Amino acid sequence: MSRPRPTIHDVAREARASIATVSRALNGGVVSAAARGRIEDAVARLGYRRNDVARGLVTGRSGLIGVVLPDLIGPLYAHMARGIEDVLEEHGMHAMLVTDHLEPNAERRAIELLRARQVDGLVLIGSRLEPADLREAAGSVPIAHVQRDGPDDASPQVRLDDAAGVRAAVEHLAAAGHRRIAHLAGTRRDGVERREAFLAAMAEGGLEPGPIVDGGFTEEGGEAAAEVVLDDPNVTAVFCASDRMAVGLLHNAQRRGIAVPDDLSVVGFDDLTWARYLCPPLTTVRQPGREMGRAAARLVLHGAPDPSAPVLRVTPTLVVRASTGPPHQRAGDGPAFPVPATTAEEVSHQDQSVPQT
16 A cells, blocks of 8 residues: 655654744745754655645735647747746746647647646747637636737737848849748748738839749648749749748758759748758758747736837847748849848848836
8 A cells, every 4th residue: 555645744743843933934924943944854854746736826816827839840839938947047046838720729628638737927939819709718817919810919928029120031033043932831820910011112122023833831731832832933032931931842852853952942931950951951041949939938927118019029030041042033123122241151140138027
């Protein structure tokens, strides 16, 4: 028969201290050095483990923040989750992660599950729920969003300045001499915003958009969408709304014998960890996922600094690598944008930091 789990009463008896004194010691309160030493020795001898569930029932706080993310495959989501953990660890708290696979019903169930676990707050990455459905599922639990995919609600949110990142990518390609640029897009909110920014930047530069094809933000989708893009002989560059789609495009181009960047320049979006190790290394727009996760954790713990401006915008950075260069046959009379002084091998390491909240 297994031994019963030691309780705080057992620790108090072993340490010759009151239950109140033991409770203060275990929760970081003020006790004498002698009493703390006896209590720590008793805890070690008995193998006592604090029951945080019972403690939460008394204090009304679990020390947990629920995190709902689309999947555990995309490296960007993992970086965001790690950033959330960075901040929670500073506060002696922990994250409880659940995936929803971009399904609103699954997201609702995930939120209800986390709420049943008495989480102290929720960080929702790419949430798709309507505001009324979200509030019904979450109740009064504080919420912070990262890149919300559905209509905005009153909760604070961290969002990337997609337009700034897309413009930087288009300007870079135009400065190299590209005139007909295709786009691998996505249907989610991020994809729509990047597509609109792409068209605006192309129009501003007097450039002709090539085919715009939905690649679904996946490697498989990028490879399939490339069938349309690579069939256009006038396309000399492709801007992809995610690095994962860019990988699929590169795979298709390699199979067709299309050289990057000699025959085709490719720009991604996200700067996932492996982007620099591709062949050739991928030029991309860096999305600082870990910093965005940190910012979201601060928002859920402390709220927005200015409740009237609940959206915190994060500026991305263009990272220029070897997947872009001049077109094989230049079109037009010259670049529509000023040619930058940087070389194609230069990589920016000065990410824009997220403001402290």
